[in-house]
Amino acid sequence: MGVEGIGARVVRKEDRRFITGQGRYVDDVKMVGMSYAHFIRSPHAHAKVKGINSTEAMKMPGVIAVLTGQQIVDDKVGNLICGWAITSKDGSPMKMGAWPAMAPETVRFVGQAVAVVIAETKNQAKDAAEAVVVDYEELPAAADIKAAIKPGAPQLHPEAPGNIVYDWHLGDEAAVKDAFSKAANVVTLDLTNNRLVPNAMEPRAAVAHYDQAEEHYTLYTTSQNPHVARLVLSAFYNIAPEHKLRVIAPDVGGGFGSKIYIYPEEMVALWASKKVGRPVKWTGDRSEAFLTDAHGRDHVSKAEMAFDKDNKILGLRVKTHANFGAYMSLFSSAVPTYLYATLLSGQYVIPAIYAEVIGVYTNTTPVDAYRGAGRPEASYLIERMMETAARQLKVDPAELRKKNFITTFPYQTPVIMAYDIGDFHASIDAAMKAIDYAGFPARKAKAKADGKLRGIGVSCYIEACGIAPSKAVGSLGAGVGLWESAEIRVNPVGTIEVLTGSHSHGQGHETTFCQIIAERLGVPISQVSIVHGDTDKVQFGMGTYGSRSLAVGGTAIVKAMEKVEAKAKKIAAHALEASESDIVIENGEFKVTGTDKSIALPMVALAAYTAHNLPDGMEPGLKETAFYDPTNFTFPAGAYICELEVDPGTGKTSFVNFVAADDFGRLINPMIVEGQVHGGLAQGIGQALLEGAVYDDTGQLVTASFMDYTMPRADDLPSFQLSHTTTLCPGNPLGVKGCGEAGAIGASAAVINAITDAIGNNKLEMPATPDRVWHAIHG
Amino acid sequence: MSTVKLTVNGKAVSVDVEDRTLLVHLLRENLNLTGTHVGCDTSQCGACVVHVDGRAVKSCTMLAGQAAGSNVTTIEGLAKGDELHPMQAAFRDNHGLQCGYCTPGMIMSAVDIVHRHGGKLDEETVRHELEGNICRCTGYHNIVKAVLDAASRMKVAQAAE
Numbered sequence: 005m006g007v008e009g010i011g012a013r014v015v016r017k018e019d020r021r022f023i024t025g026q027g028r029y030v031d032d033v034k035m036v037g038m039s040y041a042h043f044i045r046s047p048h049a050h051a052k053v054k055g056i057n058s059t060e061a062m063k064m065p066g067v068i069a070v071l072t073g074q075q076i077v078d079d080k081v082g083n084l085i086c087g088w089a090i091t092s093k094d095g096s097p098m099k100m101g102a103w104p105a106m107a108p109e110t111v112r113f114v115g116q117a118v119a120v121v122i123a124e125t126k127n128q129a130k131d132a133a134e135a136v137v138v139d140y141e142e143l144p145a146a147a148d149i150k151a152a153i154k155p156g157a158p159q160l161h162p163e164a165p166g167n168i169v170y171d172w173h174l175g176d177e178a179a180v181k182d183a184f185s186k187a188a189n190v191v192t193l194d195l196t197n198n199r200l201v202p203n204a205m206e207p208r209a210a211v212a213h214y215d216q217a218e219e220h221y222t223l224y225t226t227s228q229n230p231h232v233a234r235l236v237l238s239a240f241y242n243i244a245p246e247h248k249l250r251v252i253a254p255d256v257g258g259g260f261g262s263k264i265y266i267y268p269e270e271m272v273a274l275w276a277s278k279k280v281g282r283p284v285k286w287t288g289d290r291s292e293a294f295l296t297d298a299h300g301r302d303h304v305s306k307a308e309m310a311f312d313k314d315n316k317i318l319g320l321r322v323k324t325h326a327n328f329g330a331y332m333s334l335f336s337s338a339v340p341t342y343l344y345a346t347l348l349s350g351q352y353v354i355p356a357i358y359a360e361v362i363g364v365y366t367n368t369t370p371v372d373a374y375r376g377a378g379r380p381e382a383s384y385l386i387e388r389m390m391e392t393a394a395r396q397l398k399v400d401p402a403e404l405r406k407k408n409f410i411t412t413f414p415y416q417t418p419v420i421m422a423y424d425i426g427d428f429h430a431s432i433d434a435a436m437k438a439i440d441y442a443g444f445p446a447r448k449a450k451a452k453a454d455g456k457l458r459g460i461g462v463s464c465y466i467e468a469c470g471i472a473p474s475k476a477v478g479s480l481g482a483g484v485g486l487w488e489s490a491e492i493r494v495n496p497v498g499t500i501e502v503l504t505g506s507h508s509h510g511q512g513h514e515t516t517f518c519q520i521i522a523e524r525l526g527v528p529i530s531q532v533s534i535v536h537g538d539t540d541k542v543q544f545g546m547g548t549y550g551s552r553s554l555a556v557g558g559t560a561i562v563k564a565m566e567k568v569e570a571k572a573k574k575i576a577a578h579a580l581e582a583s584e585s586d587i588v589i590e591n592g593e594f595k596v597t598g599t600d601k602s603i604a605l606p607m608v609a610l611a612a613y614t615a616h617n618l619p620d621g622m623e624p625g626l627k628e629t630a631f632y633d634p635t636n637f638t639f640p641a642g643a644y645i646c647e648l649e650v651d652p653g654t655g656k657t658s659f660v661n662f663v664a665a666d667d668f669g670r671l672i673n674p675m676i677v678e679g680q681v682h683g684g685l686a687q688g689i690g691q692a693l694l695e696g697a698v699y700d701d702t703g704q705l706v707t708a709s710f711m712d713y714t715m716p717r718a719d720d721l722p723s724f725q726l727s728h729t730t731t732l733c734p735g736n737p738l739g740v741k742g743c744g745e746a747g748a749i750g751a752s753a754a755v756i757n758a759i760t761d762a763i764g765n766n767k768l769e770m771p772a773t774p775d776r777v778w779h780a781i782h783g
Numbered sequence: 784m785s786t787v788k789l790t791v792n793g794k795a796v797s798v799d800v801e802d803r804t805l806l807v808h809l810l811r812e813n814l815n816l817t818g819t820h821v822g823c824d825t826s827q828c829g830a831c832v833v834h835v836d837g838r839a840v841k842s843c844t845m846l847a848g849q850a851a852g853s854n855v856t857t858i859e860g861l862a863k864g865d866e867l868h869p870m871q872a873a874f875r876d877n878h879g880l881q882c883g884y885c886t887p888g889m890i891m892s893a894v895d896i897v898h899r900h901g902g903k904l905d906e907e908t909v910r911h912e913l914e915g916n917i918c919r920c921t922g923y924h925n926i927v928k929a930v931l932d933a934a935s936r937m938k939v940a941q942a943a944e
Contacts, residue, residue, distance in 0.1 A: 510920045715917050
């Protein structure tokens with residue numbers, strides 16, 4: 005390991021611009037002649053749009069246009085799409101209603117746009133929006149799963165009778181039935197996985213420009229995957245062909261999944277920029293983010309687990325209702341199916357699993373992938389089940405887990421996934437040691453003497469990252485391949501540009517990817533640039549989500565680098581009059597093994613570009629590209645243990661300790677990895693204790709601001725104690741697995757298991773607010 | 784419209800703004816100081832914190848006109864040329880930022896926290912004092928470390944002066 009190579013805690017290259025206020029986010033972009041968009045949104049959860057009168061608004065100062073949903077339909081702009089086709093258990097395709105960018109006829113959630121005002125200034129657009137009169141005819145709304153599936157419920161889309169999108173299943177129902185018939189004990193559990201609002205700190209924004217001379221569009225947008233945005237805007241929304249559309253995602257202030265999707269506002273900004281002949285900027289405010297960014301989670305599940313007399317698991321049966329909101333967002337259909345049920349084996353040998361998932365429309369904001377996406381829901385279910393089972397079977401929860409751990413790899417689960425490698429005993433042992441698990445009873449007794457209820461909770465998660473082998477996801481209904489691309493340009497002076505299809509919105513790619521180059525080519529990271537987020541610069545990319553940037557995007561970089569090295573070796577061998585097979589690369593020098601002859605990388609690069617003395621037939625230049633498609637998912641796993649105290653008088657929870665032992669395979673930059681875990685843990689703990697989107701019966705979002713939705717703040721969280729165990733991923737040359745989502749996947753079960761342990765009552769839903777905890781204690 | 788005269792990062796400026804303009808919008812839209820961010824619409828997130836006459840202020844809670852005659856420092860004015868403020872350096876060295884969006888407000892608040900507590904800070908106090916700044920990326924762990932680190936750097940720097 006060099007000082008800047010793989011495994012080094014290198015401070016981030018990108019930080020200087022952020023700490024000095026020089027970051028460039030979408031709302032910082034200004035264009036000559038720029039106008040401003042403000043959307044008019046439905047105040048009703050379900051209503052007919054009878055008419056829109058903009059006469060008075062058009063007379064107001066600075067107003068350029070008021071554009072409506074009907075106009076976007078008339079211009080044949082396509083409806084929003086869902087990119088993953090799921091087939092119900094009866095063989096029928098999923099049933100979806102149309103989602104127009106602005107509603108021409110019917111609104112189905114509070115906040116859905118019906119029109120947009122374009123004006124000279126943002127305030128003028130807002131003022132004029134007040135003067136637009138929309139005539140709504142209110143319809144009854146179904147605000148949650150229960151209300152949507154009961155007989156006589158309001159129907160959202162004629163295409164989806166009973167508001168059911170699909171009724172899907174996975175696994176072997178007969179084998180599970182057989183397992184339960186042989187069970188010595190059966191443990192049952194009803195769970196709600198609460199709806200969350202992603203709340204990246206930067207609200208979504210778009211700046212769109214149409215160049216009439218070139219018939220070419222440019223869109224600056226807050227995107228995790230600008231190439232996918234261009235593809236969808238082009239192929240499905242008919243905005244412009246791909247070669248006439250440039251999408252730029254500059255610095256992006258967090259994503260967590262919510263910036264994967266191509267939303268109505270970005271589409272409308274592009275469409276409107278041509279319509280009004282001016283650049284159009286839209287910057288969402290936080291209230292719009294709450295109402296329109298895709299929410300996460302929102303499952304209601306019933307689970308049953310069968311055990312034999314030795315407490316070995318025989319089978320698992322799960323029935324889940326998943327709330328999709330009012331429309332099917334881009335990857336929504338995959339989240340409660342192939343990203344959820346496929347992880348229901350957890351870290352355990354479970355011979356038979358059967359899962360049913362019913363996807364439901366409701367009059368709420370659309371739901372899609374949010375940090376973890378399906379895997380937190382699976383992990384929460386399994387890990388609460390293991391804890392519940394341990395209490396029912398009167399055995400130690402850690403011991404019950406250990407008894408049932410998978411210990412041989414590769415391991416084929418009954419639910420598609422084939423785990424390639426892992427060591428679950430190593431991670432739970434590390435976590436138990438870190439928290440002094442053995443000493444807990446004494447600490448609990450001491451806390452009791454002080455009037456506090458102390459609890460400890462374990463959570464052993466596994467997830468599937470590095471999404472994903474294209475062939476595999478294609479066979480399961482995905483509309484896209486999930487490879488990644490990279491290009492490496494060694495310039496004539498030996499500096500290097502790496503163009504990647506991954507996108508950093510906080511992950512630190514500008515540092516981590518440089519470290520991979522530094523390790524292999526011996527180039528200081530100051531001489532390497534990472535280029536990303538611009539469809540005019542980067543050849544293509546599938547973007548960043550599902551903890552895939554390093555395992556997939558990083559491997560694409562390695563593959564391109566191998567090609568660069570191969571060509572550079574040929575050039576070096578030619579220059580040094582040696583055999584190519586005798587050339588080795590050490591610290592940026594191409595050496596003839598066993599001699600003192602060498603040539604530095606910049607000289608090789610210069611030779612490649614002067615082309616005065618290249619091997620016969622070799623093309624000049626030193627630039628290579630690679631597309632990498634993974635052969636399997638990666639499987640990060642780990643153990644989290646939370647120790648906390650509950651004040652029985654107030655129901656308030658206080659952390660004593662939170663330990664995490666993760667196995668992410670090889671770490672490129674441990675400092676960045678730790679930061680990813682911290683952030684994930686905060687979101688998992690936020691879900692467990694603080695966060696929850698609440699709708700009233702009429703479909704109004706009651707928690708639509710930071711005044712009402714409890715974001716984790718510094719004094720809500722503990723400092724974390726992290727450690728790592730390592731099994732190298734055999735599926736990629738770096739041996740890496742992915743670390744972006746682990747914390748959010750594993751943390752919530754550890755917290756709830758600890759609270760229920762403390763209070764001696766297993767009936768507790770998230771978020772476990774003091775009010776809920778107090779009632780769980782006192783009835 | 785009104786003309787507002789104030790000093791921003793050491794420079795006297797005079798700006799014509801609508802009376803309803805907030806200080807944050809004067810900074811971002813009129814002066815192009817886009818390091819100060821807007822993360823919410825309820826004065827909760829703290830992404831817009833700047834210093835007004837040496838005190839940390841959420842610049843979305845103040846009309847531009849109220850800042851007339853004031854001395855405003857934004858994140859762009861914190862470093863001395865190429866030399867980072869100890870708080871900026873501590874955020875970088877402790878990995879106290881990820882996406883960078885909350886960072887300017889976080890740093891400006893943190894400088895004020897250290898000033899007010901005279902370098903006598905512990906983790907609990909830092910966490911309590913950061914209540915008005917929301918970060919979605921870091922889980923605050925490394926932000927807290929950075930503030931404590933900067934507090935000792937600032938103490939050393941003060942002693943050296």
